[in-house]
Amino acid sequence: MGPLYPLMVDLKGKSAVVVGGGRVAARKVKSLLEVGAQVTIISPVLDVELTKEVEAGNADWKRQWFSPEVLHEAWVVVAATNDRDVNAQVARAAGDRRLVNVVDQPELGNCHFPAYLRRGRLTLAVSTGGASPRLAQQIRDGWKKEFDDTWTERLEQLYRERRKRRGRRQ
Structure with missing residues (x-):
């Protein structure tokens, strides 16, 4: 590969x-x-x-x-x-x-399949190219504190704002 x-x-x-x-x-x-x-x-x-x-x-x-x-x-x-x-x-x-x-x-x-963390529309993925799936999982697990569940609503708000702005331009 x-x-x-x-x-x-x-x-x-x-x-x-x-x-x-x-x-x-x-x-x-x-x-x-x-x-x-x-x-x-x-x-x-x-x-x-x-x-x-x-x-x-x-x-x-x-x-x-x-x-x-x-x-x-x-x-x-x-x-x-x-x-x-x-x-x-x-x-x-x-x-x-x-x-x-x-x-x-x-x-x-x-x-x-990479190790991934999903928070609503946010998906963070990490891969080691198959060299160490365990390391990829450890990196993903480290993201869990920084990207907590509050990111779900934060991104939904950004999405709604973006749709509004795009609607005005058309």
């Missing part, structure tokens, strides 16, 4: 396939659900957190081993199994026309 271009992507309503049913897959599913992606989990078994999401109707589950046809409608693909060979197979099957994240081998994908 070369140098990465930071990009915020609207995944609302987009099909996301997460291959894997463990803790790492659960974290990826949670973040995808938070932004409105339509998540399908591919795994013969599920972790407790994933089971809760499926039972709540938040995600779909295909109780099976990975096969390339499960990616047919996918816009985003996450390979999050505990098997490096399966994750590599997922990356190959996904091709280069989808966003592909491979949790244990980032160089096989074309994107990865």
Whole structure:
């Protein structure tokens, strides 16, 4: 994977396939659900957190081993199994026309998920390019004090003011 271009992507309503049913897959599913992606989990078994999401109707589950046809409608693909060979197979099957994240081998994908902090319209993200996800999380956690929940309303106010100003110019 070369140098990465930071990009915020609207995944609302987009099909996301997460291959894997463990803790790492659960974290990826949670973040995808938070932004409105339509998540399908591919795994013969599920972790407790994933089971809760499926039972709540938040995600779909295909109780099976990975096969390339499960990616047919996918816009985003996450390979999050505990098997490096399966994750590599997922990356190959996904091709280069989808966003592909491979949790244990980032160089096989074309994107990865940064550590982020969201306060309403404010999103702060930090990435180490896969070198140290733990360091990215520590940096994100350090931002929590400086960018507390008051930023949600502050940005809403700025947004309303900007819309007013733009309305006057048109």
